[in-house]
Amino acid sequence: MKKIVLYSFILSFASVLVGQAQNRPMTEEDYYRIVTLPIPENVQLEVGGLSVLPDGRLAASTRRGEVWMINNPYLKGSGQPTYKRFAHGLHEPLGLLYRPDGSFLLSQRGEITHLVDSDGDGVADVYESFYKWPLSGNYHEYSYGPVLAPNGDLLVTLNLDWIGHGASLAKWRGWLLKFDDKANMKPIATGLRSPAGYIALQNGDMFYTENQGDWVGSGRMTHLETGDFAGNPEGLVWSQDPESPVKLTMKDIPDTGEPLYDVAKRVPGLKAPAVWFPHTLMGISTSDIKEDMTKGAFGPFEGQLFVGDQGHSKIMRVMLEKVKGRWQGICFPFREGFQSGILRMVWGLDGSMFVGQTSRGWSATGKDPFGIQRLVWTGQMPFEMKKVISKPDGFEVEFTLPVDKKTAQDPASYQFNSFTYKYHHNYGSPIINASERVIRHIAVSDNGLKARIVLDSLKLGYIHEIKAEGIRSAAGLPLLHNVGYYTLNEIAEGEKIPASQWTVSVSKPADNSMTAHSGHTMPAATSAVPKGPSTAKRNVEQPADWTNGPDQVITLGTVPGLKFDITQVQVKAGSRIKWVFNNNDDMLHNCVIVKPGTANPIGEAAIKLGLKGSDLQYVPKSANVLFHTNILQPETSEAIYFTAPNEPGDYTFLCTFPGHHTLMQGKLKVTK
Secondary structure (H helix, E strand, O other), rough: HHHHHHHHHHHHHHHHHHHOOOOOOOOHHHHHHEOOOOOOOOOOOOEEEEOOOOOEEEEEEOOOEEEEEEEEOOOOOOOOOOEEEEEEEOOEOOOOOOOOOOOOEEEEEEEEEEEEEOOOOOOOOOOHHHHHHHOOOOOOOOOOEEEOOOOEEEEEEOOOEOOOOOOOOOOOOEEEEOOOOOOOOOEEEHHHHHHOEEEOOOOOEEEEEEOEEEEEEEEEEEEEEOOOOOOHHHHHHOOOOOOOOOOOOOOOOOOOOOOHHHHHHHHEEEEEOEEEOOOOOOOOOEEEEEEEOOOOOOOOOOOEEEEEEEOOOOEEEEEEEOOOEEOOOOOOEEEEEEOOOEEEEEEEOOOEEEEEEEOOOOOOOOOOOOOEEEEEOOOOOOOEEEEEEEEEEEEEEEEEEOHHHHOOOOOOHHEEEEEEEEEOOEOOOEEEEEEEEEEEEEEOOOOOOOEEEOOOOOEEEEEEEEEEOOOOOOOOOOOOEEEEEEEOOOOOOOOOHHHOOOOOOOOOOOOOOOOOOOOOOOOOOOOOOOOOOOOEEEEEEOOOOOOOOOOOOEEEOOHHHHHHHHOEEEOOOOEEEEEEEEEEEEEEEOOOOEOOOOOHHHHHHHHOOHHHHHOOOOOOOOOEEEEEEEEEEOOOOEEEEOOOOOOOEEEEOOOOOOOOOOOOEEEEEEOO
């Protein structure tokens, strides 16, 4: 153990020297390098699926219905990758599975298709249906996979339709399906809304990731077993089918706005998430899941999971543990800065990660419309919270490098908060019941790799935010990522630290309003778009002195791809304006009018609002914000009234919902 700690210290000190030599703080790029694969101009590689071949090639299916074979994707030597089209004419395949016999399986909109190159010329000449399912024709009928389970089963997930809300218009939409190698199908679980990412771990456990939407307060990862219901009731329309292992019906699901964990206690079969990804704090559109089985080739996180985020063009890290038979765990930021929206990830033969990306219609912070990049560990050891293990009275944090014990034992180095979301039919949820947890005790292990932290109380079913901004490594490094979000479904067994041994003096009373052993109380569900009274910057009532009404009525809406349907509006300086914003998209938006040149800073400030963001409608308190609507649910509208600025110029209207502002902007031209 002493040798391991010494080696860790050397790596930590080496990282400090690298940063000092370049006169800058260490960044994600120092530890995990992004390598971009060049793509020919005539190839529209909107990645829907990725598969690594044993001979070193990379195969990619695209949303435009093609499959491409990529030679030299590792960019070995000075050579560039070469591309050859293997298949075409498919209907938006969103998966790709290589078979040992050299063929492929992929899911189109309405079937699993088997692709075979029977004559060995490098092009598929056999397109045969492995299994078909019905379609309604709705644009939202995405089909994902197949994914191979360790026992040889094939798994497929089917997206819900969209008709202003999620709907299952064709059989098994919103379900996880299982197939054997003979194409015999069994439905496994439902309650899925947009299940783009899912996995069967090496131990056989199945997990899937979900995006914020109706009945989904925030992104989350749920463990699925046969007969489970994951929360969105639309798929229950098929629960009375003889093949269905789920027996709940839509009328069994209450719409009260209570936390999902509480509802699950009295609705048998409803599965609370194993891990929540707090919306905008971690990402906005979770995608693929990959289990680290690289034996250290990808860094110090063996056995943990990596989860992509399409909207924020980033990868997150998840550590799971099983407590009293239930999965729970923590998510951390990991790597951002990818070129487009992440949809697929796959391990390379060398333990690096290929990341397939696309953004058309699903716009992302990455500026490119598509791409493939490779994520490579540089060998430098990042200073991170490696694991967080639940304890009966708090948490134990394990670090990748020894900590400076002075900072690790200082309660001012940490902040703990807990919060949750409403479970209701509305699109998304504000953060509710947020409160601070008080530190009672901190004990750092002799080797400096662990800190046991006792809290005043724990909240079952809640997300526990762990911030460690003040922690430093023994060599002086700050944490590369100083925040994580632990979802607590069960209280761990074991010995508590007696109060007589607590090391932290009590400076404020504990919040015992909702401890792990008390009941939860929640009001009935309310709209996630509170109307509220008029304010100076959001006046929803026509002013009384506008006896002749507004001088001009502006009506604008949205189009897919994070865009307003009008990109430029012209008004006269000082005129009376009625501004009508119609959110006819399938996600949340607001409309904020700001001073010239301030759109991007305001959008970035909205991202940094943290736990207060939803309460503030993601509108920063700034003199640069002139007027705004609230956050609007899909298919809703709001009108505000204001007097146009007296100063002519080019103002901007934008959506400040985190992750939207870089694309969703328009010009408000004020003239004399």
